[in-house]
Amino acid sequence: MFTSNVDGHFQNAGFDPLRIDECHGSIHRLQCLVPCSPALWPASGLQPAVDETRCELLGPLPACPHCGAVARPNILMFDDYGWVEERRALQAARCRGWLDQVRRPVVIEIGAGLNIPTVRHFAHRVVLRHGGSLIRINPREADPGSMPGIGIPAGALETLTAIDALLGRKQA
Ligand SMILES: [Zn+2]
Known part of the structure; x- marks a missing residue:
């Protein structure tokens, strides 16, 4: 974390x-x-x-x-x-x-904005260095840019709850 x-x-x-x-x-x-x-x-x-x-x-x-x-x-x-x-x-x-x-980590970046991009820079470094991918959850600035991965323009709680429900459905 x-x-x-x-x-x-x-x-x-x-x-x-x-x-x-x-x-x-x-x-x-x-x-x-x-x-x-x-x-x-x-x-x-x-x-x-x-x-x-x-x-x-x-x-x-x-x-x-x-x-x-x-x-x-x-x-x-x-x-x-x-x-x-x-x-x-x-x-x-x-x-x-x-x-x-860790090999090929999936980085879940939650609500990290552009004003103080410390968290974004960290996520980018991890993805690039370890060959991973990025899931960017952000209601306003979700574009993953050149990073391999996806952006989800929504709030953290609703997105994580939805992902959790989908994972639970797959395991059932
Ligand atoms: Zn002192």
Whole structure:
């Protein structure tokens, strides 16, 4: 599972955490803003109190336990030279290791747009490098272009549900 989502929903949905590559990091980990070290720690301990009317954080900002600087989410932002990438690098290495064992993969690309094409580039690399094919599910930008494969101009849930039903019918 290669995802640009940072919300951890794949883990929550039961996917094996060792088989998820979060290319933009995770909102569930914090890091030092400096950063003074590559250390990450769980964001679960952060329970910010917010003045909803004034849209202001009440109380102190979260701090790095090592140097006291402000902590930040371990999410890759634009022009972000302070992102601690070690955790993601490990995920990417595991993903590459798995892909090296796969022949002719079918890449199902879901809802990956053109504005931030990280996921699309990854899908293209996998298809080209491993001789696979692409199923692009996207309601607005489904054209697979020069990639071997098909585009399905529809939403993710309805498409996956339909594919699942067709596969179930074939196996019955
Ligand atoms: Zn620090």
